[in-house]
Amino acid sequence: MVVLQDPPYDRIFMSGPHKRRRLSSQSPPPPTDIAHHSSKKKKLNHPAFPPPRFWDNLSEKHLTRNALRELDRRNAKVAQDSKRRRNHSALRATAKIERPQPIDRLLGQCSPTCLGRIKRSARQGGPDLGDLRGYRTSSPQSEMSSNQSSLGRRKRGSQSPSKSNATSNTTTTKSTGPYDRAFQQHLIDHDVYPDRYEYPDGRIPPRPGNLEEIRQALGQPRASLSPSQFSDDKFEAFQRADAHASKESQVIADVIPMIEGNVGDRKCVARQVPFTNLDHLTDGTLVPGNPDLYYGARPEQLDQKVRQELxxxxxxxxxxxxxxxPNFFLEVKGPDGSAAVAKRQLLYDMALGATGYDAIRSYKADAATFDNKAYTIGCTYQDGQLKMYASHPIEPSICTRKPGIVMTQLKAFALTNDxxxxxxxxxxxxxxxxWAKQQRDQVIAQANERTGLESPGSPQSDALGVSFRSDASCVTIEATGQKTITNAGSHAVPSLYDSDTSADELSLDFQPPTKRSRSPRKQSYTTIKGETSSSTPRVVMVLGSR
Structure with missing residues (x-):
């Protein structure tokens, strides 16, 4: 038996003396680099539209445009396969037709008696071929192709321009997007339940145990929205902006900033970023999540080891x-958009967020814990209507399946009313x-503690308490060994959507975090935020041993 072995590292591609000297002087890559490259995550493949197995695995198939398009695709494939089989059969039939043989070979196969008859007929002038004069022979394959080409010409000629344009428009309209009833049915089949869902036996999924706590937090007044700060004139400006926004992009640019107010740390917000790096929520047949707006934590807040593992x-x-x-999401639709589509998109986005939050909450825990509480919030806005939802994981119905996700409505407001x-x-x-930021910062601090490191404080961090009384860009926090001193921001409403900037541009001023000391001693972090002469926030981080 011959055993094939790889050549040594320093002997690969040694075709010349210069290459031999250069390659032999190189040392093999360090094991750490090999481990780093081997641990790189494989790029996920997200389909633009549901593949065939998406439809095959649905428990209930709804009559939607996407379902009809899938039916047309399958019918076209059957017709194409049938045509291919017919062509193959015709080719086989053509191959079986005997080709004309040379006359000398044909005469050589005749018996002496037959050959004598042929000679006698030839002396008499041979048979009369007048009826065959001018006749053109053709094979079955050429006849079939000519018939199909003529049929195709007739079909193309009979197709009206309006019909062609209608077909083109149908495949490009937003109504044929992936977020239809089949999309929601797929989520339900994988235990991701929308608001007010009922099981077939009439049971209702459990509501979050902290539902009233969240609603109480949402109902707190804010000083920046008091009548003295937010006048009726500002409300009329909001009404005009909402009435004049005829498209989704206009709603995002002109209306949403009035609702958002001061967003605080802009490094914690991004918009219209496809979630292509997250693992598939179900079986890999769904498009990636793509919320219009989401809030999360700065990457440097979480220990690098935890980030790598999760x-x-x-x-x-x-x-x-x-x-x-991410644990706060917003989906926006224009006046002509679909509220049902926005709700399905939000259901999907929040399920991805709740799954990630549960993963970091259970990091290095002995076993998966289900406290039946919601830590993810999402909103939809369309035509003046703001609806807020919470999402929380529940125990799997079958031990071999993933935990389920339940969406629950929190509040609803007609913002253009008064x-x-x-x-x-x-x-x-x-x-x-x-509130979502508070929960996020707390769970990140817990994960950092489990890795043996103290969580680095982020600018404007309010992990241990949130003041709902003002819209200051930061709040004051005091904890053991940590103190954040901030200046209250103005009540002006900065716009996150002043221009059509991409999500990448939101992080152009990103600065890498200050390296932590390798000393095992705990460190304290003091963050001081001030205002420069140009009113641009400046962050200074001072590290010192406690």
Whole structure:
């Protein structure tokens, strides 16, 4: 038996003396580099539209445009396969037709008696071939191809331009997007349940145990939305902006900033970033999540080891300076958009966020723990209507399956109704955003403690308490060994959507985190935020041993 072995590292591609000297002087790559490259995550493949197995595995098939398009695709494939089989049969029939043989070979196969008859007929002039004069022979394959080409010409000629344009428009409209009833049925089949879902036997999925706690936090008043700060004139400006926004992009650019107010740390927010780096939520047949807006934590807040181990569940994008551990989402639709589509998109986004949050909450835990609490919040906005939801994991129905995800409505507001309703809705939105940040910072601190490191404080961090009374860009926090001193921001409403900047541009001013000391002693972090002469925030981090 011959055993094939790889050549030594320094003897590969030694075709010349110069290459021999250069390669022999190189040392093999260090084991750490090999381990690093081998641990790199394999790129996930997200389909643009559901593949065939998406439809094959549905428990219930709804009559949607995507279902009809899949039916057309399968019918076209059957017709194409049938045509291929017919062509193959015709080719085989053509091959069986005997080709004309040379006359000398044909005469050589005749018996003496037959040959004598042929000679006698030839002396008499031979048979009369007048009926065959001018006849053109053709094979079955050429006849079939000519018939098909003529049929194709007739079909193309009979097709009206309006019909062709209608077909083209049908395949490009947003109504044929992937978020249809089949999409929701697929999520239900994988234990991701929308709001007010009921099991076939009439049971209802458990509601989050902290539902009232969240609603109480959302209902806290905010000083920036008091009548003295947010006047009726500002409300009328909001009404005009909402009435004039006829497209989704206009709603995002002109309306949403009035609801958001001061977003605080802009490194913790990104918009319209596809979640292509997250592991598949179900069986790999869904498009990646793509919320219009999401809030998460700065990557440097979480220990690098934890980020590496949980990267497929908490890091949404391959651009690793964008926010991680997202747990606050927003889906926006224009006046002509579909509220049902927005809700399905939010259900999907929040399920991805709740799965990642549960992963980091259970990091290095002895076993998976289900506390039946929600830590993920999402909102939909369309035509003046703001709806808020919570999402939380539940125990799997079967021990071999993944945990389920349940979506529950928190509150709903008609923001264009009157100033008081707007103040309540905008306060609930901002309070929900702050509450989600509080939960996010707490779970990140817990994960860092489990790795033996203390969580580095992030600018504007309010992990241990959130003030719902003001819209200051930062809040004051005091904890053991850690103190954050901030200046209250103004009540002006900065716009995150002043221009059509991409998600990548939101992080152009990203600075790498200050390296932590290798000393085993714990460190304390003091963050001081001030204002420069140009009113640009400046962050100074001072590290010192406690």
């Amino acid at each position: 990267r497929g569940r908490i890091i949404p994008s391959t651009q690793h300076d964008l926010p991680i551990v 100033p008081d309703t707007f103040r309540q809705g905008a306060a609930a939105y901002r309070n929900g955003r702050d």
